[in-house]
Amino acid sequence: xxxxxxxxxxxxxxxxxxxxxxxxxxxxxxxxxxxxxxxxxxxxxxxxxxxxxxxxxxxxxxxxxxxxxxxxxxxxxxxxxxxxxxxxxxxxxxxxxxxxxxxxxxxxxxxxxxxxxxxxxxxxxxxxxxxxxxxxxxxxxxxxxxxxxxxxxxxxxxxxxxxxxxxxxxxxxxxxxxxxxxxxxxxxxxxxxxxxxxxxxxxxxxxxxxxxxxxxxxxxxxxxxxxxxxxxxxxxxx
Amino acid sequence: xxxxxxxxxxxxxxxxxxxxxxxxxxxxxxxxxxxxxxxxxxxxxxxxxxxxxxxxxxxxxxxxxxxxxxxxxxxxxxxxxxxxxxxxxxxxxxxxxxxxxxxxxxxxxxxxxxxxxxxxxxxxxxxxxxxxxxxxxxxxxxxxxxxxxxxxxxxxxxxxxxxxxxxxxxxxxxxxxxxxxxxxxxxxxxxxxxxxxxxxxxxxxxxxxxxxxxxxxxxxxxxxxxxxxxxxxxxxxx
DNA sequence: AAAGCTTTTGCGGGTTCCCGCAAATATTTT
DNA sequence: AAAATATTTGCGGGAACCCGCAAAAGCTTT
Numbered sequence: 111x112x113x114x115x116x117x118x119x120x121x122x123x124x125x126x127x128x129x130x131x132x133x134x135x136x137x138x139x140x141x142x143x144x145x146x147x148x149x150x151x152x153x154x155x156x157x158x159x160x161x162x163x164x165x166x167x168x169x170x171x172x173x174x175x176x177x178x179x180x181x182x183x184x185x186x187x188x189x190x191x192x193x194x195x196x197x198x199x200x201x202x203x204x205x206x207x208x209x210x211x212x213x214x215x216x217x218x219x220x221x222x223x224x225x226x227x228x229x230x231x232x233x234x235x236x237x238x239x240x241x242x243x244x245x246x247x248x249x250x251x252x253x254x255x256x257x258x259x260x261x262x263x264x265x266x267x268x269x270x271x272x273x274x275x276x277x278x279x280x281x282x283x284x285x286x287x288x289x290x291x292x293x294x295x296x297x298x299x300x301x302x303x304x305x306x307x308x309x310x311x312x313x314x315x316x317x318x319x320x321x322x323x324x325x326x327x328x329x330x331x332x333x334x335x336x337x338x339x340x341x342x343x344x345x346x347x348x
Numbered sequence: 349x350x351x352x353x354x355x356x357x358x359x360x361x362x363x364x365x366x367x368x369x370x371x372x373x374x375x376x377x378x379x380x381x382x383x384x385x386x387x388x389x390x391x392x393x394x395x396x397x398x399x400x401x402x403x404x405x406x407x408x409x410x411x412x413x414x415x416x417x418x419x420x421x422x423x424x425x426x427x428x429x430x431x432x433x434x435x436x437x438x439x440x441x442x443x444x445x446x447x448x449x450x451x452x453x454x455x456x457x458x459x460x461x462x463x464x465x466x467x468x469x470x471x472x473x474x475x476x477x478x479x480x481x482x483x484x485x486x487x488x489x490x491x492x493x494x495x496x497x498x499x500x501x502x503x504x505x506x507x508x509x510x511x512x513x514x515x516x517x518x519x520x521x522x523x524x525x526x527x528x529x530x531x532x533x534x535x536x537x538x539x540x541x542x543x544x545x546x547x548x549x550x551x552x553x554x555x556x557x558x559x560x561x562x563x564x565x566x567x568x569x570x571x572x573x574x575x576x577x578x579x580x581x582x583x584x585x586x
Numbered sequence: 587a588a589a590g591c592t593t594t595t596g597c598g599g600g601t602t603c604c605c606g607c608a609a610a611t612a613t614t615t616t
Numbered sequence: 617a618a619a620a621t622a623t624t625t626g627c628g629g630g631a632a633c634c635c636g637c638a639a640a641a642g643c644t645t646t
Contacts, residue, residue, distance in 0.1 A: 119456075121359040218357075272540075272555030274632070277548060287595050290634075297634095302510075307582045310515060313602080314634075316553050317510030323561075323568055324575075330561055330568075337544075337562075344545050512602070525625050528604075535604095551632080552604075 112156060113233065115142045116149035116163040116175065117191070122218065126162055126191065126225075133226035134234060146170030150178050159185060160233040165192040165199050171331045173202040174338075176213075184208040189232045190215045191225075195244040196326040201263065202335070212236035217243050256299055258327065265292040267336045270319050270328060281343065293318075300325065350394060351471065353380045354387035354401040354413065355429070360456065364400055364429065371464035372472060384408030388416050397423060398471040403430040403437050409569045411440040414451075422446040427470045428453045429463075433482040434564040439501065440573070450474035455481050494537055496565065503530040505574045508557050508566060519581065531556075538563065 113130060117123040123142055130137060143152050146163075147170045153161060161179065165172035172190055179186050188211075192199060195217060207213055214232035216225055220241060231237040258266065261282075268278040279289045297303065297314050300321040306312070322328045351368060355361040361380055368375060381390050384401075385408045391399060399417065403410035410428055417424050426449075430437060433455060445451055452470035454463055458479060469475040496504065499520075506516040517527045535541065535552050538559040544550070560566045 121363060125359060269551075269554060270558060272550040272552075272558050274549065274551050276632090285595055287597090288593085291594075293633090294635075306579070310582070311512065311601095312510040313507075313512050313553060314510075315551060316507060316557055319554055319557055320508060320510050320571065324572065333558065334562065341544070344548070514602090523625055525627095526623085529624075531603090532605075549631095 111136050111160060111234075112139045112141065112158045113137050113160045113162065114149065114152055114156070114158045115140060116144070116146065116152075116161065116167070116172070117142070118144045118164060118167045122164070122191075129222055129225050130162070130229060133229045136234070146172060146175035149175045153179050153186065154182060157183075159183060159187060161186060161188045162191055162229070162233070163188055165190055166194070166331055171335060173199065173206060174335055176203070177206040180206060180208050180211055184211055187212040187233050187236055189213065189228055191218060192216075193218050194326070194329070195241075196329050198326065198328045198332040200240075200244060202332060212238055214239040215244055216241050219243075258296070258299060262292050262296055262299070263327075265289060266296055266318070266322055266328065267332075268340075269293070269296070269315060270322065270333055271337055271340055273340075281340075300327070349374050349398060349472075350377045350379065350396045351375050351398045351400065352387065352390055352394070352396040353378060354382075354384065354390075354399065354405070354410070355380070356382045356402060356405045360402070360429075367460055367463050368400070368467060371467045374472070384410060384413035387413045391417050391424065392420060395421075397421060397425060399424060399426045400429055400467070400471070401426055403428050404432070404569055409573060411437065411444060411569075412573055414441070415444040418444060418446050418449055422449055425450040425471050425474055427451065427466055429456060430454075431456050432564065432567070433479075434567050436564065436566045436570040438478075438482060440570060450476055452477040453482055454479050457481075496534070496537060500530050500534055500537070501565075503527060504534055504556070504560055504566065505570075506578075507531070507534070507553060508560065508571055509575055509578055511578075519578075538565070 111134070113134075115123055115126050115130070117126060127140060127142070130140060141152055141156060141158065143149050145167045149161070149163060152158065163172045163175065176188055179188070190199070190203065190213065192215070200215070203213065203215065212232055214228045214237075216228045220243075224241075228239050231239045264282055265278055268281060273281070275286055275289050275293075279286045282289070296318055300318050302314050302317045302321060303312065305321070349372070351372075353361055353364050353368070355364060365378060365380070368378060379390055379394060379396065381387050383405045387399070387401060390396065401410045401413065410430075414426055417426070428437070428441065428451065430453070438453070441451065441453065450470055452466045452475075454466045458481075462479075466477050469477045502520055503516055506519060511519070513524055513527050513531075517524045520527070534556055538556050540552050540555045540559060541550065543559070
């Protein structure tokens with residue numbers, strides 16, 4: 111059995127390597143690359159279907175790499191191994207994972223045993239396993255009062271890219287006013303005006319982005335990825 | 349000689365530990381804590397004046413910890429050891445470092461020899477040493493066309509927190525129109541409108557924040573720290 | 587099919603924002 | 617000190633934003 115490690119931190123890669131050898135004796139070959147693009151390449155070339163991948167990497171992050179890998183070989187099993195429990199990553203994964211694919215999500219802070227369990231569950235048994243920690247998603251006070259639905263999330267992304275209401279409406283196929291309604295509920299759920307001083311009125315748009323980042327609803331990688339998506343949409347539109 | 353390591357990643361802490369033992373035989377004791385607040389505590393208690401510290405940590409980041417440590421013992425020597433070359437960190441350090449203190453800034457991607465050199469230079473020789481990589485300041489195209497001056501940076505912070513022009517003017521002691529002039533040059537330097545499609549007009553405020561994050565001019569930790577500052581300012585104001 | 591609830595949409599107006607223009611100040615150069 | 621240059625400030629207007637209100641369009645539930 112061949113396994114591919116996609117991880118740009120040398121120490122973490124080494125640790126993974128060891129854990130992998132301990133947990134899965136059936137592994138015969140371990141490949142290692144340090145970024146998403148190389149990961150796609152290697153998976154394609156080596157026909158590797160068991161992958162352990164970091165999420166945050168330069169240029170092409172783990173989710174984008176997973177998208178193309180799954181597009182080419184949907185039966186690939188991917189264990190994401192990340193520093194952060196950002197909701198943004200969960201949503202990103204949910205969007206690209208094919209119906210019947212196996213995947214997992216473990217935090218780097220998890221114990222070695224937990225990691226080894228996840229390695230076996232995902233790479234060998236093709237199960238789906240998500241670290242408890244990640245669903246917790248609720249550092250009191252900072253988290254949004256209630257989860258954003260998909261449509262709100264889309265609008266949030268566009269807002270964060272700097273689009274104005276009209277463009278969002280066009281891109282998402284809603285009326286202007288509906289976009290604004292989404293914004294209202296975003297402002298509410300993100301706690302845009304509850305925060306800070308009572309008598310201080312804020313710029314809601316910027317504050318919404320600020321809060322979305324602070325609550326880990328989106329992060330910089332997802333923004334960068336979203337901008338790439340926007341660019342292809344713009345190109346296609348003409 | 350006693351050294352304190354403030355680092356929340358277990359692997360990195362271990363690595364540091366080893367490098368420290370190799371590079372500085374004169375070190376007799378190595379303490380280790382995992383976050384900024386504990387770091388302040390430990391430095392105070394143990395009267396430690398040689399510190400190696402990660403920058404990004406939960407709750408209280410490296411710069412904030414450094415501020416209080418230096419406030420109490422300005423002769424402390426601190427080597428910052430970080431994953432990122434964000435301009436935001438450099439500015440933050442520049443703001444809190446006392447006139448005659450020794451400090452250093454090394455990237456985690458630096459070679460072991462480079463790290464060891466920096467350890468000796470800062471902790472023993474009390475020199476100032478900043479990794480070359482950090483001054484390089486980002487890859488072409490994403491970086492701001494020219495560096496922001498301090499006044500622009502202040503306004504950027506306030507904008508990023510969601511303050512509106514009037515509040516920024518009040519906080520920074522400028523007239524409304526001057527704030528707006530700062531914003532104009534921010535928009536220019538951050539490349540707010542040059543980017544993306546020609547015919548797409550953007551919300552400049554949000555886009556400015558987006559670009560500032562993308563270019564690593566500010567990052568989420570600095571935003572969180574800035575918000576704490578804002579809160580104390582708000583409290584003092586009444 | 588009618589009644590009841592939710593979501594979408596348009597309208598309108600009060601704010602804030604963006605920014606050109608020109609006068610007032612401040613800073614630098616001669 | 618005068619002249620030249622740069623920065624700050626006020627004014628004003630068009631555009632975008634925020635959001636209440638009520639009609640229209642989609643849904644569930646009886």
